[in-house]
Amino acid sequence: VVSTQSTGIKQINLSTPKMAQRRAVIQLYKELHFMGRDYPAGAAFFHQRLHNAFMKNSGETDPEKIDGLIARGRYVQKEIEALYALRRYRAMKQRYYDEEEIERHQRNIERYIRELDSE
Helix, strand or coil, X not given: CEECXXXXXXXXXXXXXXXXXXXXXXXXXXXXXXHHHHCCCCHHHHHHHHXXXXXXXXXXXXXXXXXXXXXXXXXXXXXXXXXXXXXXXXXXXXXXXXXXXXXXXXXHHHHHHHHHHHC
């Protein structure tokens, strides 16, 4: 923490690697927390698990492990985004296609795959 005497306002030096990691962790938490509002099992369930996961690792001080945890968090974030995209796709598919048409397309695809395998 850097203190200025003239104004008396404390300023945080964000140029150090430790502070940059701290900022990255906080940003990741905020992004995941925001994404949790649409989680299929419910926002409260997601937020509690998110909080527990971050608290479990809150005592970590090794910068390399922290970077690994941040990378893992980014991976989880991408997986959640994929889950949401799949859910949107399935909802759209249900709106525009009826079950019989879907089954017919699946049979055609399976037949086409069998033909390719037999060649």
